Amino acid sequence: MSGATKYQQDGEEARDIAKYLPYFPFKGIDRFYDIGGFLYNPEVFQRIVDIFADRYKEIGIDVVAGLDARGFILGPPIALALKKPFIMMRKKGKMPNSISSDDYKCEYGQREGMTVQLDKIKKGDRVLVIDDLVATGGTLSSAMSLVKMLGGEVVECACVVELKLFIDPSEESGLPSRTKMMKALGHSDIPIWGLVSEDILTEEAKLPEGYVDDGEEH
Secondary structure (H helix, E strand, O other), X not given: OOHHHHOOOOOHHHHHHHOOOOEEEEOOXXXXXXXXXXXXXXHHHHHHHHHHHHHHHHHOOOEEEEEOXXXXXXXXXXXXXXXXXXXXXXXXXXXOOEEEOOOEEEOOEEEOOEEEEOOOOOOOOEEEEEEEEEOOOHHHHXXXXXXXXXXXXXXXXXXXXXXXXXXXXOHHHOOOOHHXXXXXXXXXXXXXXXXXXXXXXXXXXXXXOOOXXXXXXX
């Protein structure tokens, strides 16, 4: 079995990893999934890097792009394992010689567009976009736009966690639809892959006495 099909969402490997993704009440969200759990465990972190490297070695890419900020943690070791360049997609005003995408919406509200340096993506480059989690897909859509603006091709957007409830919710739910947003932006052809979904993320964080939700929007 090839790396591209070997690892299934919520499969055996994902279930083991899910134990190290506890959720907290944070930023006013009942279930904020914390990647600090697996980052603190080198064996689990390495396993995630190996899974992603195995998958994209088969698919074939030219560049790994990480999203500000947790994509900067996950992207570099994956890029090193694949022996491919790593590039940063950052918030506005953080890098010289950069181009910006349009503003976008995410689960936290309206956000300024992401930026990438003009010389980091060449025409025809096959780009893998990495982030820790996909919910509404707003940040990923910004990254997709940047790649297309510079003539590259997004091979896939890959995240450790995918919240499936945002893929195509009913209108009655009041949740934004990732499917409708991607279609409106012309990104429906770009696949999004997540190793773990909320279906198996059942590890509730053990909160210390006096825990306070002091999260700030990023």
